[in-house]
Amino acid sequence: AQTVTQSQPEMSVQEAETVTLSCTYDTSESNYYLFWYKQPPSRQMILVIRQEAYKQQNATENRFSVNFQKAAKSFSLKISDSQLGDTAMYFCAFPSGFQKLVFGTGTRLLVSP
Amino acid sequence: ETGVTQSPTHLIKTRGQQVTLRCSSQSGHNTVSWYQQALGQGPQFIFQYYREEENGRGNFPPRFSGLQFPNYSSELNVNALELDDSALYLCASSLAPTVTLLMNTEAFFGQGTRLTVV
Numbered sequence: 001a002q003t004v005t006q007s008q009p010e011m012s013v014q015e016a017e018t019v020t021l022s023c024t025y026d027t028s029e030s031n032y033y034l035f036w037y038k039q040p041p042s043r044q045m046i047l048v049i050r051q052e053a054y055k056q057q058n059a060t061e062n063r064f065s066v067n068f069q070k071a072a073k074s075f076s077l078k079i080s081d082s083q084l085g086d087t088a089m090y091f092c093a094f095p096s097g098f099q100k101l102v103f104g105t106g107t108r109l110l111v112s113p
Numbered sequence: 114e115t116g117v118t119q120s121p122t123h124l125i126k127t128r129g130q131q132v133t134l135r136c137s138s139q140s141g142h143n144t145v146s147w148y149q150q151a152l153g154q155g156p157q158f159i160f161q162y163y164r165e166e167e168n169g170r171g172n173f174p175p176r177f178s179g180l181q182f183p184n185y186s187s188e189l190n191v192n193a194l195e196l197d198d199s200a201l202y203l204c205a206s207s208l209a210p211t212v213t214l215l216m217n218t219e220a221f222f223g224q225g226t227r228l229t230v231v
Binding site for chain 1: 146148153154155156157158161169171201203205211219220221222223224225227
């Protein structure tokens with residue numbers, strides 16, 4: 001069974017700084033996607049970034065980038081130039097059996113002025 | 114805004130009652146998935162509907178059931194409510210039931226329904 005592990009329950013960072021959120025996963029599949037979702041207090045899950053496992057190049061979306069280490073099954077999210085609006089829960093997710101997303105337990109990120 | 118809307122936003126029910134939650138999927142999406150998110154946890158997959166048929170189910174008892182209508186909107190029904198059913202229920206719609214490498218089939222989530230069972 002696929003599993004996703006986020007070992008950091010909470011992280012704090014000051015505005016304009018850089019923060020990295022960790023995620024590890026377990027799968028026997030060779031081609032797959034990995035996702036980072038953001039859940040602000042409004043509760044709506046928003047896709048932040050996705051990585052295709054067959055691509056060696058790490059995905060980047062503006063201030064968000066990933067460090068994907070396929071052999072280590074590691075998928076961390078780096079947020080550069082943190083903004084107050086980045087305060088949210090962040091979930092790492094993996095599509096299992098092509099039907100469902102398996103989520104980690106989340107990391108609560110607090111960005112302070 | 115993702116175009117996925119859920120109703121109601123909040124709901125309080127008594128143990129043993131039945132509840133129906135509704136989800137209107139994004140235009141053009143034929144697949145709806147439901148997730149339960151307990152406090153402090155990540156979402157857990159309940160089931161998925163594709164073209165009005167159940168297309169996969171997570172580890173939830175039969176008292177959790179669903180429907181998908183011809184317009185691809187969906188309902189989640191929970192019978193004989195238990196205190197542990199208190200959670201945020203999220204609906205997600207997508208273009209297809211699978212996350213493929215060839216097309217953008219990412220899931221778009223609604224804002225959820227907060228269910229409290231007392």
